[in-house]
Amino acid sequence: MAVAHAGADARASGDSLATGHPIANLVARRLAVGVLTLLVVSVVVFLATEVLPGNAAFAVLGRGANPARLHALERQLHLDRGVADQYWIWLSGLLTGKLGTSLNGQPVWVLVKPRLINSAVLVVVTGLIGAVAGVGLGAAAALRKNGWFDHLTSVTALAVTSLPEFVVAISLIILLSTVVFHWLPAVSLLPPGTYAWSQPKLLMLPVATLVIVIVPYIFRMMRAAMIEALESDYVEMARLKGVPEWRVVLVHALPNAIAPTIQVIGLNFLYLAGGVVVVEYVFNFAGIGQGLVFAVANRDIPVIQFIVVVLAAFYVLMNIVSDVIALLATPRRRIAR
Amino acid sequence: MAVAAPSVAGSSARPSGRMARHPWLSAAWAAARTPRGAVGLSLTSAVVLIAVIGPFVAPNSPDALLTLTNAKPSGQFPLGSDFLGRDVLSRVLDGGWALLLMAALATAFGIIAGAGAGISAAYLRGRPDGFIMRTVDVILAFPQLVFALLLVSVLGPRLWLIVLAVGLSHAPQVARVIRSATLDISERDYVKVAELQGMRPRKIMSSEILPNLVSPLTVEAGLRLTYSIIIMAGLSFLGFGQQPPAANWGLMINENRNGLPLNPWAVIVPVALIALLTIGTNTFTDAFARVAIGIDRRPEESALIDELTPGAPR
Numbered sequence: 001m002a003v004a005h006a007g008a009d010a011r012a013s014g015d016s017l018a019t020g021h022p023i024a025n026l027v028a029r030r031l032a033v034g035v036l037t038l039l040v041v042s043v044v045v046f047l048a049t050e051v052l053p054g055n056a057a058f059a060v061l062g063r064g065a066n067p068a069r070l071h072a073l074e075r076q077l078h079l080d081r082g083v084a085d086q087y088w089i090w091l092s093g094l095l096t097g098k099l100g101t102s103l104n105g106q107p108v109w110v111l112v113k114p115r116l117i118n119s120a121v122l123v124v125v126t127g128l129i130g131a132v133a134g135v136g137l138g139a140a141a142a143l144r145k146n147g148w149f150d151h152l153t154s155v156t157a158l159a160v161t162s163l164p165e166f167v168v169a170i171s172l173i174i175l176l177s178t179v180v181f182h183w184l185p186a187v188s189l190l191p192p193g194t195y196a197w198s199q200p201k202l203l204m205l206p207v208a209t210l211v212i213v214i215v216p217y218i219f220r221m222m223r224a225a226m227i228e229a230l231e232s233d234y235v236e237m238a239r240l241k242g243v244p245e246w247r248v249v250l251v252h253a254l255p256n257a258i259a260p261t262i263q264v265i266g267l268n269f270l271y272l273a274g275g276v277v278v279v280e281y282v283f284n285f286a287g288i289g290q291g292l293v294f295a296v297a298n299r300d301i302p303v304i305q306f307i308v309v310v311l312a313a314f315y316v317l318m319n320i321v322s323d324v325i326a327l328l329a330t331p332r333r334r335i336a337r
Numbered sequence: 338m339a340v341a342a343p344s345v346a347g348s349s350a351r352p353s354g355r356m357a358r359h360p361w362l363s364a365a366w367a368a369a370r371t372p373r374g375a376v377g378l379s380l381t382s383a384v385v386l387i388a389v390i391g392p393f394v395a396p397n398s399p400d401a402l403l404t405l406t407n408a409k410p411s412g413q414f415p416l417g418s419d420f421l422g423r424d425v426l427s428r429v430l431d432g433g434w435a436l437l438l439m440a441a442l443a444t445a446f447g448i449i450a451g452a453g454a455g456i457s458a459a460y461l462r463g464r465p466d467g468f469i470m471r472t473v474d475v476i477l478a479f480p481q482l483v484f485a486l487l488l489v490s491v492l493g494p495r496l497w498l499i500v501l502a503v504g505l506s507h508a509p510q511v512a513r514v515i516r517s518a519t520l521d522i523s524e525r526d527y528v529k530v531a532e533l534q535g536m537r538p539r540k541i542m543s544s545e546i547l548p549n550l551v552s553p554l555t556v557e558a559g560l561r562l563t564y565s566i567i568i569m570a571g572l573s574f575l576g577f578g579q580q581p582p583a584a585n586w587g588l589m590i591n592e593n594r595n596g597l598p599l600n601p602w603a604v605i606v607p608v609a610l611i612a613l614l615t616i617g618t619n620t621f622t623d624a625f626a627r628v629a630i631g632i633d634r635r636p637e638e639s640a641l642i643d644e645l646t647p648g649a650p651r
Binding site: 033037038040041044045048049158159161162163164165166167170171173174178179186270271273274275277278281292293295296297299301304308311312315316 | 373471474475477478479480481482483486487488489490491563566567570571574575576577587590594597598601604605608611612615616618619620623
């Protein structure tokens, strides 16, 4: 229903900003809202990590804090300034690429950059495989609605959508790398200085886990949308005209069913922003998710702040992208005005 | 006058009188009798039963070091021992109730906050609507687990904080669904009548609108409960939930996974219990949604289809 809301916004903006291309206007508007949202997000992240009771320096040093160390750390984290000043120092650093140093002395960027790349590889590979598998399975199930394949896949999808990522991950480890078979490595420990693509074998279990988690959503959406498209008037019309069935499916039904599915695929990229956290941790995969868990465990505030903002930015951006793609893929809405 | 009017909604076929079954109850009953609903309900009840009765029937103390580490199952210890030599069976029996309780509390908090925000936004419109929905957008910019981690990172793994964080991260999604359901309802005649009678907005929201949202709220509650369990178990697995030596299914999985080749049961059993529980709650919710709202899919999915598929029935 969020989507219905966004749609209303889109129409309203199309009316008020009658100049220029409606879709360009929509994109500009959504981007502006996105930037604003991110600004507020940065305030929330900042306030949560720096101003909540028991300031960050004390949280880090804990009981072992002696006044001198506390003081030094407070200066390093700029805790001796006013809140607005602190926020400004942090935000301008974030925007100019001066991300500060992690508590272990390394620059945050040096620490996070390789992790960002590894996570990006994981997310993109997962997203592509998941999208193809979900669309294919969904369309196949819809074509034989209520057949055995449909029932089997639908029930499996319902069961799998309920599972936490780490349950899927551990089950795969039990099945494929420890107890039953010993085919794949149970940990995806990348040798230092190497990136994920150099070790495809280490990527397999993390990717498999995330694909299993996202495919059911794409499948369910594709199946439902495909069934509706197949029962629609224009498909009936095409059939009555004598269009061959494969053409009906591929040319008439599929493109119309894929619009809502694209949006769900986009939503699953959103999900992956959170999903990588647990899965990377399970497999010891050096991505930003694992980085976040380590940083939270060590209370490494500068790293936490940066990773959370990056994840939120990805989230907001993907939301806009999936809305726009869905819009482009829906002729009815493209020409509605 | 106003008091005599509450809750009439779409249940026109409902017989009068106090003994009449609430439509929500009959929907739940009908859902429980579908194959899907029956499976969901029995799985859920079985796991809940284990979690609730477990602590009272556990043969050993969950914290006592009783035998070798990672020992295979034996007569004395049917599920073997864990990485410190504690009885796995006793820890499994003791390790569910806190998880369930926290998930239930977080769900309740999320539903109440989300429903309040959603109904107010839709009924009051204008500025409150804008303010609430922009707040929703901000919270939605965080992945749920990351939101909880952010709060935990500052205050440490306090259980009340986790409940609060998870509940709060549910609220926006609930608010969106309930907002659009409310937009529909607030156009209905009985709401207009109440308005003409001079009923106060707060009263209209609580006694005219809320009773008609029971079905969508139940579906939301079921969905959110499943997610709560997933997030709670995930946080425990990551080490940010209950702290050792507490017995907790999520924590147990992480503690014992290095011992998988020696005694897999210390991992398999908690994994299976969490899986059966979430499958159970999700399956029953699905069955309930089909009966009560008459949809073959989740609310967010049907909204997407209606909005985006050409030729979809409107």
